[in-house]
Amino acid sequence: MKQPFARVAVKIGSNVLTRRDGTLDVTRMSALTDQIAELHKAGVEIILISSGAVASGRSEVRPAKKLDSVDQRQLFSAVGQAKLINRYYELFREHGIPVGQVLTTKENFGTRRHYLNQKNCMSVMLENGVIPIVNENDTISVSELMFTDNDELSGLIASMMDAGALIILSNIDGIYNGPPADPASTVIREIGQGKDLSSYIQASKSSFGRGGMLTKTNIARKVADEGITVIIANGKRDNILVDIIRNENTVCTRFIPSANPVSSVKKWIAHSEGFAKGELHINDCTTKILFADKAASILPIGITAVEGEFEKDDIVRIVDFEGNPVGVGKANCDSMQAREAMGKHGKKPVVHYDYLYIE
Numbered sequence: 001m002k003q004p005f006a007r008v009a010v011k012i013g014s015n016v017l018t019r020r021d022g023t024l025d026v027t028r029m030s031a032l033t034d035q036i037a038e039l040h041k042a043g044v045e046i047i048l049i050s051s052g053a054v055a056s057g058r059s060e061v062r063p064a065k066k067l068d069s070v071d072q073r074q075l076f077s078a079v080g081q082a083k084l085i086n087r088y089y090e091l092f093r094e095h096g097i098p099v100g101q102v103l104t105t106k107e108n109f110g111t112r113r114h115y116l117n118q119k120n121c122m123s124v125m126l127e128n129g130v131i132p133i134v135n136e137n138d139t140i141s142v143s144e145l146m147f148t149d150n151d152e153l154s155g156l157i158a159s160m161m162d163a164g165a166l167i168i169l170s171n172i173d174g175i176y177n178g179p180p181a182d183p184a185s186t187v188i189r190e191i192g193q194g195k196d197l198s199s200y201i202q203a204s205k206s207s208f209g210r211g212g213m214l215t216k217t218n219i220a221r222k223v224a225d226e227g228i229t230v231i232i233a234n235g236k237r238d239n240i241l242v243d244i245i246r247n248e249n250t251v252c253t254r255f256i257p258s259a260n261p262v263s264s265v266k267k268w269i270a271h272s273e274g275f276a277k278g279e280l281h282i283n284d285c286t287t288k289i290l291f292a293d294k295a296a297s298i299l300p301i302g303i304t305a306v307e308g309e310f311e312k313d314d315i316v317r318i319v320d321f322e323g324n325p326v327g328v329g330k331a332n333c334d335s336m337q338a339r340e341a342m343g344k345h346g347k348k349p350v351v352h353y354d355y356l357y358i359e
């Protein structure tokens with residue numbers, strides 16, 4: 001059977017993999033592994049982003065004294081990640097599929113060199129039939145520099161690996177149009193571009209999750225805008241992964257991808273906002289040009305202020321004349337040169353169109 005997607009990133013949330021008491025739900029892991037193996041054997045390349053390290057480590061150690069939240073995370077994830085990957089290794093081995101562990105941190109996405117290095121690692125794994133199993137390296141991540149949660153990480157991975165789809169598995173059937181516990185609420189089956197979902201989302205999270213539904217929807221929209229289908233579905237439902245791929249009527253929320261996919265380098269820039277070293281403030285006319293259909297670079301004549309100190313090739317935020325962030329780009333010169341050229345005609349672009357992502 002022809003598969004709709006050649007490459008799929010699958011994110012499994014902590015609560016899918018853990019029982020109520022916090023122990024690892026090996027039965028669920030085994031069921032999901034079977035489905036991934038089925039898709040893999042049908043020729044779909046899978047990249048797995050799996051949470052569950054902290055949750056599975058929690059039940060393994062009894063700390064001698066009360067630990068602060070950083071110590072807890074480091075201790076539990078160190079123990080739990082080993083347990084988690086060991087389980088995956090055994091489960092996939094039953095299908096004759098090799099798996100490899102990729103532990104990463106947010107900083108590894110900060111420079112283009114690090115980014116391409118990671119991309120190369122996962123590409124070579126896929127070329128050799130190995131399923132990458134990715135998680136944040138919680139043991140060495142610095143709290144302030146962590147991913148909001150693994151939804152953010154999965155968005156980066158799907159984008160970096162040019163996946164056709166990102167499937168986010170949680171403990172819920174999709175995004176509800178009201179409180180999920182309210183019987184009158186139903187799952188929103190399709191979400192088009194530009195739809196504001198904030199009024200539907202409650203602040204509640206599952207007991208082992210970190211980010212909640214709001215981060216999921218924000219990431220999903222961003223990734224879909226880059227041309228990737230994003231699906232939020234219930235990882236606790238039997239056969240969910242295979243059903244999603246093969247049966248369009250499966251209950252889940254689908255974010256319709258943009259019809260104009262963005263280039264690989266623009267995808268990196270789109271997710272690099274957190275690494276921005278400075279800001280370019282642009283005038284009204286340049287803002288209008290950027291939002292028009294034609295490709296346009298940021299020329300010095302349209303810049304009204306340059307904030308922060310940055311080097312050539314650093315990431316900068318683009319801010320409109322009202323102070324709203326409108327995009328992210330890679331600077332073509334350093335901040336001193338940008339200040340010198342600002343407001344002048346006939347100068348080289350400060351951000352070239354090929355390295356500019358407008359939100």
Ligand SMILES: Nc1ncnc2c1ncn2[C@@H]1O[C@H](COP(=O)(O)OP(=O)(O)O)[C@@H](O)[C@H]1O
Pocket residue numbers: 012013014015016149151169170171172174175176177178179180200201202203204205206207208209210211212213
């Ligand atoms: N409108 C909504 N539709 C679905 N879930 C919602 C909504 N608003 C809040 N949620 C909550 O978001 C939770 C899923 O997010 P999260 O706890 O981060 O899961 P995960 O651990 O899988 O990443 C659901 O269990 C639900 O309680």
Ligand SMILES: N[C@@H](CCC(=O)OP(=O)(O)O)C(=O)O
Pocket residue numbers: 012013014015050051052053054055077135136138148149150151208209210211212
């Ligand atoms: N890296 C953490 C993941 C925490 C997290 O983001 O969880 P979730 O919100 O369930 O995706 C772990 O493995 O425990």
